[in-house]
Amino acid sequence: MSTTTPTRELDGASAVGVRLQKFFDDQIRKAAAHGPEYQRLWQAARDASVGGKKLRPALVITVYRALGGTDIDAALAAASAFELLHTALLMHDDVIDRDLVRRGSPNVAGVFTADALEHGVDGAAASVWGEASAILAGDLLIHAAQRLIAALDTDNDRRMAVLDVFDEAVFTVTAGQHADVSFASRIVRPGTADILAMIENKTASYSFIAPLVGGAVLAGATDADVRSLREFGRHVGVAFQLRDDVLGVFGVEELTGKSTLSDLREGKQTLLVGYASTTEAWQRVAPLFGRPDMSEADAADLRAALEASGARRFVESVIADQADRATQVLAESALPDHLRADLADVVRRCVEREW
Template identity: 55%
Template sequence: MTSVLTDFAGTDVHDAVQNRLDDFFDERISLASAYGDNYRLLWEAAREASTGGKRFRPALVVGVYRDLGGIDIDSALRVATAFELLHTAFLLHDDVIDQDLVRRGVPNLVGSFAADATELGATPAAARTWGEASAILAGDLLIQAAQGFIARLTVRDDIRSRLLDLFDRSVFVTAAGELADVAFSARVRVPSLADVMAMTEQKTASYSFEAPLKAGAILAGAGTDTLEVLGEFGRLAGIAFQLRDDQLGVFGDAAVTGKSVINDLRNGKETPLIAHARSTAEWPRIAEALGDPDLSDEVGLLVRATLEECGARTFVDTLIDDHVSRAVDHVDGSSLPETLTAHLREVARHAVVRAA
């Protein structure tokens, strides 16, 4: 996917966004030092949490902006950086919600802060509280900072207002998806496949695809028709992306994804894989293990095999193919510039063949 995004947004976007992130974190870490070592360490850990990503959300912002004729690249990169900060914030919060201690193969902020607290003599419960509270605060700070990047743009007032409204809606919708995800995993309600698909759309498609694509278009001065096309494309491609993510959470290679393939099963994650399995004869074998926090790797791998046997993996493959096909058809039938249409086709097709 990296080469596809490079073709779309240009070779300079990744480094340019990284430079802006570096400047931002340098400033915040310097300011935080006046408030004690713990606060400085929190900002240093937030910086670490922002490293290692593919930067595909920034690439979507800048790629659309350039393909629609935008020339104020500095403003586009500021908006792109805002979406990368938002993404990092959601990852920090997600790790708390999912009770994960590892991200991208290394201890995440929760895990590293909890480990440090343990070394200093804290009880396991207190150390975990310290780690989770730190991650929540860091995520909150990054959401606020991301909004600030957009609020301080030197663009027309109406464009800034539309971007802020888009950003606000993105956070609003993503929170709804996260809440539904927790409700389903906690068995507050047993979801239907339609419920799980709605949660999938809200949790990922809004802020990862729909909003970045629309942001680039708004900044370029695009009209309502263009925004509607990009929004629907982003919704469909974003759902396909999350469906693939759900597959990788169970069937991926932990050495590549950096996350255990058993954690989603331990946490009782309700995904389309599980929603389909619930309708099959193999469901009782899966149900007795799903959501067991002490689920062993051995039993987890058996559950994974059962998910494949019952057709859940093939079912989700079909869903992915359907959403990608519909996304491509949607832009093909639009009045978007051909250069942008070609780039979006590739984004849709390659977003779901990644291994991590």
């Protein structure tokens, strides 16, 4: 079981996996008419969708059922759309970060880069081929996700409400991603508030707020319940991403499936770095940060500075604070008791996870 998937919705998340497998099988079959490389693109996109926490579809289904939704087929379609969006955004994120591995295996860019190199293409051209393939695959999945929602078999008002939630998520996550790149590129020098706002836009918006609110409006929830879920998603989403940032530097690679060097090599402006950069401990090692050729020894020096500066302790305190705020939102809401219990478990798992 995933560390963040509500137990009672595991079957629903599995059903989403089955739906997505059929979707990709259909697309791979259609793509054959356009040649083997295009078919290979869809195969790589399918492989990218396998695994992961399936958190977003589980949240859609959990909320939909808890708030009185009875059309499970519509809920599964919406849940599948949010999972496709997630897969697409990961593809684009990996291109931006120049990562070739995701979940311990080559990602779409990695697969096509390796294919090109095996065919004797030079490194620069192989990278272009890999990155272009990942961008195009991501674009295809965002379109497919939107189409799933547009085709929901429900009344028009609810369909449009879910579509609005999806559109808002894409709009907001792009703002967050754009800000993230501006920070890493040193175009903008962010403060703590800027970094937290970026996290809310980039992660909380589509990973928590959108699936929670999407499931709610599809079920015909009250405005008060939607507001509570939106506020809850904001806080738990920030806590989730901050934990991810800590694991990205201090995690166990065998558990996370992600290099603990990539964020440091990229020069990613996490809250860890934002806090540390104001301290003397960080200034001594700052020239190492963001170096593409960073060694394990250099990374160890940066980790030591993050500890010595108090940055890790500070971020852990923010994670705890955001988790407390999310829990308080639940306590003050009028959401059903069993939904509050499920969502409280999500908070705990987000904070305590090791991958």
